[in-house]
Amino acid sequence: GDSVTQMEGPVTLSEEAFLTINCTYTATGYPSLFWYVQYPGEGLQLLLKATKADDKGSNKGFEATYRKETTSFHLEKGSVQVSDSAVYFCGLRANYGQNFVFGPGTRLSVLP
Amino acid sequence: SAVISQKPSRDICQRGTSLTIQCQVDSQVTMMFWYRQQPGQSLTLIATANQGSEATYESGFVIDKFPISRPNLTFSTLTVSNMSPEDSSIYLCSVTTGINEKLFFGSGTQLSVL
Secondary structure: OOEEEEOOOOEEEEOOOOEEEOEEEEOOOOOEEEEEEEOOOOOEEEEEEEOOOOOEEEEOOEEEEOEOOOOEOOEEEOOOOHHHOEEEEEEEEOOOOOOEEEOOOEEEEEEO | OOOEEEEOOEEEEOOOOOEEEEEEEOOOOOEEEEEEEOOOOOEEEEEEEOOOOOOEEOOOOOOOOOOEEEEEOOEEEEEEOOOOHHHOEEEEEEEEOOOOOOEEEOOOEEEEEO
């Protein structure tokens, strides 16, 4: 079945450091790919998405590119802030259905 | 977009009791989902709540344990029945407004079973 794997956390960075959170997936066909973020005490919210190969999703300085050849959707940010501290979930939705599949989440802590 | 109100936000319950979680959406939505997020784990889909018909459960989840209601296009409830400590988790309601649309999440219900 469909699955998502993402790097183990927690990840601790200093402010203004470069961030990469790896995400790879297994799915048939051409799924849509997502990154969701869960800030402390809040529900999940969509951070960015990409619906086809080579698409780049971007939001709030975060970027991720849909790489079908490597089945990856790595999340990057050039300069993290303390306010980016959260749990990040990589997910996919297969093109044949409505169900979403999520990775285990990566907790990011950014220190001032 | 969709704004989801989920309650209670947290509860501490005794073993053997049941808790009903409510999910209210500010607009009519076609698909409503219930997820569980166990400590340190990813989101796991429990079931899809279908308006006017029985919910569709994922492998490992059954209606007797997690009965779901969906009386209309803006509201759903999930009941966690005969609770045990293993049911301690965050339960999340989520919706999508249509095919190829993104998923919106409620803020979750943190359940602790003693």
